[in-house]
Amino acid sequence: MILLELSKVGEQELGLTGGKAGNLANMIASGFDVPPGFVVPVTEYDRFIKDTGLDVKISALLEKLDFEDPAAVERTCRQIRESIVGHPARDELAKEIGSSTSGKGLWAVRSSAIAEDLADASFAGQQDTYLNVRPDSVMEHVRRCWASYWNERAVTYRHDNQVPQLRTGIAVLVQRMVTADRSGIMFTRDPVDGKEEVIIEASFGLGEAIASGIVTPDRYVCGENGKVRQRQVNRKQKAVFLAENKMEPVELEEARQNVAALNDHEAEGIAALGKRLETHFGTPQDVEWAMEGGKVFLLQSRPITTLTKDRTLWTRAYGDEYWADVTSPLFFSLLGEYLTEYVNREGSRIMGYNDLTGKDLIMVHKAHIYFNCEVLEEVFTYNPKFSRTKELLNYFPVKDQERIGNADTKLMKRVVAEVRIAVLDRDGMITRTYKAYDRWAKSFLEEMAPYDAMDLTRLSDAQLHEEFRKMEQAFLKHYRLIRYGMVTHSIGMNLIIKRWLESWLDDRSGELYSKVISGLKGNKTIETNIALAxxxxxxxxxxxxxDKLRTLPPAHFLKEMKDESAMMDFEKAFNDFLKVYGQRSHTREIYFPRWRDDPTMVVNILKALMDAPDLDLEKMEQEKVQERLQAEKDILDRIGRLEYGGPKKLAFKIVLHYAQIYLMFRENQRFYLDHQLYRLRRLFMEYGRRFKERGWVDSQMDIFFLSKEEIFAAENGKQEDMKAKIEPRKKDFERWKDKLPPKFVRGNAEFDDTIVWQGDVLKITGTSASPGTFTGLVRVVDTIEQLGQVGDDEILVTSNTDPGWTAVFSKIGGLITETGGILSHGAVVSREYGIPAVTAVKGATKIFKTGQRITLDGNEGTIYVSESD
Ligand SMILES: Nc1ncnc2c1ncn2[C@@H]1O[C@H](COP(=O)(O)OP(=O)(O)OP(=O)(O)O)[C@@H](O)[C@H]1O
Ligand SMILES: [Mg+2]
Structure with a gap:
């Protein structure tokens, strides 16, 4: 016998069956209901590869394969798979399969990976499974499963992890199809936070409908007592049923679509089965099941791999306020250190928050910055409850928000902290921080003048390193001031104002608040936009x-500008602009050029602005100022008429003063951060040039994929492995450059808060960032180069709005961003221009399509898309 009958697989044969089949055999032996079947052991795959001479052929193909070339990888893998499917297997095998399956209905032919291969959890579902297979085509589908061992992902994975390509092979499980009227999956613990509850997802027909995502399954949560605690029945329009070699979904009749796939009793039965499996295997399980005539069959059980020991929860949402951009390893090693060491640790030590100094504050995941929720939660408890607003609590998962919002305030510690600041770090006092910052900003630019005039290529390595050290010393004060100014002073004061306006003057839409914090003088972003206009x-x-600007591509235009004497005047104005604002860019990430490095970005913005109606931004700004002054006066009058109006008015006036100062502080510190980043970029580009010249890296830009420590170590003779380190990091960066990874990460689990349908209307919730409502057409802009396409009164949808993006705000009708909160640049500038804005809408650039009509409600922070539109 070649085949191993599932019910007879013994302990010693487990190495031949692969994990999936081995587990099922073990379950049968322990009395669980599993559909009968047999296994084509891995030895049979090996034999096939050798007998057909494919091992030699495959080795030769892989030998000459360039793994850097995705098209070549695709081609080679396809070639291998075609050879496998194209060769017949030995007769004995075909005969045995034939006699084991003949005349007995339909079969499931399932890949069963060998344990040591693809051990990585992210590999689930990567090798093929065929359902509803007729007996006479089982053999062919076994070969197709064999072939799926050679799909691109598996091959690349083995290559990246240095697993020999021909070593392990694959087993195949052939199993009777369950004539399922309901199917689903189950987690015997919450896979995200490990909570003791069983989660079941179910829909009609075969599990294929869920796996392929064609239905949103019903969801049941059973508590520790085994009873259904929560049930969510969704509309299940389609299902896949048992039919010969057919997997097409069919439309379910209307009346059945909204019926629960399981009643509570059935769900509880399945949950109990899950608990038995958990006890049997000794760890929480991830289970696939199917029901046939009231009987539950188990189709798979494996450990929940996302449950790891490190339970730290990380959020990308906090980063949205400050650091939403895609991030390179070099940039993380710079800014990450300044934030961790000088903003968090040193700041916490001064304030006496000792529990905040030991933990990691941030990490990079999928090339984005995540903050440690534990640290954030601690920070929240040092601040009064009312400061924990909906927007701020949104950094945390929905289910934690109530607990964090209601946690007791460590008020005494907070008071002591203020005293400690006054004694240990006087510039941190609210009355001083902004003045100290202005002094620093001025001196920083003066100190940098010699560096700016320097030809870096002429410095020795030691001198270049010394320039870095000096520059770093010169800007540390920035971080030592923003640690107070950005968080306590800015967020704190603004929240108090917002709250007072809400409770004293019923400003629920935030309209009054928005008025008193716009039209503030000295906003560097607005100043930049006015200069651009x-x-x-x-x-x-x-x-x-x-004419030239309109007709020529940006690079071409710049060349003409330089060469044509007719444009001399404009060229001068253009260069003057760059002298003052050229350190800006569309992102913090220093991998990308600044305006001075790539002036085509400015040309693109000018192109967009040219067609804008003749807007006098300066005048608009002055009107805004008048409006604000009037609003302040009205508000103070109204407060004065309230009970205890006198003291309330006084308090409001003082707090508003600081709220405004520190809002500007927050906005403008970015202007000087850009000044630092421009110079850092220039310095490390020089390192890149040197490393390339010495053959240590393949291109100058590769320098961004090394940390500063690695760069300095290389300089001191440690250059080995540099290229090998760079490659995967670069891939990660490329992959996540224009995509937003999920909001939360814990261990190796990732998750997001979701979007809801209300009837036929899709309601998407973000953060209300600028009041007002607007209905209009969407313009999705993925890259800064596309900014020129934005038309009048369109709703701009982008991933984040760095100040560099805001130049077109004067002409748009509304704004949606994927990241950012009420204090992000996009929000501040929207309020300035009086356009409604909703920020922190995860996936916005994917959810919305250019030309689509939507309604934006900036008061509520929601967006509505009607299906009929
Ligand atoms: N014998 C069967 N009867 C009915 N449905 C089945 C049977 N075997 C599998 N299925 C359905 O097919 C789905 C996929 O099968 P399978 O578990 O082999 O592959 P996968 O889940 O895509 O990948 P992985 O190898 O990671 O498990 C199962 O979740 C189940 O819904
Ligand atoms: Mg499976």
């Missing part, structure tokens, strides 16, 4: 320049 107006006023 002036430059655009200058171009418009000159027919020659206007």
């Amino acid at each position: 002036k430059l655009a107006a200058k171009a418009n006023a000159d027919h020659y320049v206007q």
Whole structure:
């Protein structure tokens, strides 16, 4: 006998069956209901590969394969798979399979991976499974399963992890199909936080409907007592049923679509089965099941791999406020250290928050910054309850928000902290921080003048390193001030104002609040935008320049500008602009050029602004200021008329003063951060040039995929493995450059809060960032180069709005961003221009399509999409 009957597989044969089949055999032996079947052991796969001479052929193909070339990998893998499917297996095997399956209905032919291969959890579902297979085509499908051992992901995975490609092989499980009227999956613990509850997902027909995502299954949660605690019945429009070699979903009749797939009693039965499996295997299980005429069959059980020992929860949401950009290893090693050491640790030591100094504050995951929820939660408890608003609690998963919102305030510690600041770090006092910052900003630019004039290529390695050290010393003060100014002073004061307006003057939409914090003088982002608008107006006023700007591609335009004497005047204005604002960019990430490094970005913005209606931004701004002053006066009058109006008015005036100062502080510190980043980039680009020249890296830009420590170590003679380290990091960066990874990570589990349907209307909730409502057409802008396409009164949808994006805000009708809260740049500038904005809408650039009509409610922080539109 070649085949191993599932019910007779013994302990010593487990190595031949693969994990999936081995587990099922073990379950049968312990009395669980599993559909009968047999296993084509891995030895048979090996034999096939050798007998057909495919081992030699495959080795030769892999030998010459360039793994860096995705198209080549795809081609080679396909070639291997086709050879496997194209060769017949030995007669004995075909005969045995034939006699084991003949005349007995339909079969499931399932890949069963060998344990040491693809041990990584992310590999689930990567090798093929065929359902509803007729007896006469089982043999062919076994070969297809064999072939799936050679799919691109598996091959690349083995290559990356240095697993010999021909070593392990694959087993195949052939099993009677369950004529399932209901199917689903189950987790015997919450896979995300490990909570003691069983989660079941179920729908009609075969499990294929869930696996392929064509239905949203019903969801049942059973508590520790085994009873259904929560049930969510979804509309299940389709299902897949048992039919010969057919897997097409069919439409379910209307009346059945909203019926629960399981009643509570059935769900509880399945949950109890899950608990038995958990006890049997000794760890929480991830289970696949199917029901046939009231009987539950188990199709698979494996450990929940996401439950790891490290239970730290990380959130990407907090980073949205400050550091939402895709992040390279070099940039993380720089800014990450400044935030951890000087903002968090040193700041906490001064304030006496000793429990905050030992833990990691941030990490990088999928090239984005995540903050440690534990640290954030601690920080929250040092601040009064009312400061924990909906927007801030949104950094945490929904189910934790209530607990964190209601946790007792460590008020005494907070008071002591203020005293400690006054004694140990006087510049941290609210009355001083902003003044100290202005002094620093001025001196930093002066100190940098010699560096700016320097030709870095002429420095020795030691001198270049010394420049870095000096620069770092010069800007540390920035972090030592923003640690107070950005968080306590800015968020704190603004929240108090917002709250007072809400409870004293019923400002629930945030309209009054928005008025008193816009039209503030000295906003560097607005200043930049006004300068851009002036430059655009200058171009418009000159027919020659206007025509060139309109017709030429940006790079071409810049060249003409340089060469044509007719454009001399404009060129001067353009260069003057770059001198003052050239350190800006569309992102913090220093991998990407600044305006001065790549002025085509400015040309793109000018192109967009040229067609804008003649807006006098300066005048608009002055009106905003008048509006604010008037609003302040009205508000103070109204407060004065309240009970205890006198003291309330006084308190409001003082707090508003600081709220405004520190809102500007927060906005403008970014201007000077950009000044630092511009210079850091220039310095490390020089390292990149040197490393490339010495053959240590393949391209100058590769320098961004090394940490600063690695760069300095290389300089001291440690250059080995550098290229090998760079490759995977670069891939990660490329992959996540324009995509937002999930909001939360714990161990190796990732998750997000979701979007809801209300009837035919999709309701998407974000953060209300600027009041007002607007209905209009969407314009999705993925990259800064596309900014020029934005039309008048469109709703701009982007992943995040760095100040560099805000130049077109004067012409748009509304704004949606994937990241950012009420204090992000996009929010601040939207309020300035009076356009409604909703931020922190995860996946916005994917959810919305250019040209689609949507309604934006900036008061509520929601967006509505009607299906009929
Ligand atoms: N004997 C069977 N009868 C009915 N449905 C089945 C049977 N075997 C499998 N299925 C359905 O097919 C789905 C997929 O099968 P299978 O577990 O082999 O592959 P997978 O889940 O895609 O990948 P993995 O190898 O990671 O488990 C199962 O979840 C189940 O719904
Ligand atoms: Mg499975």
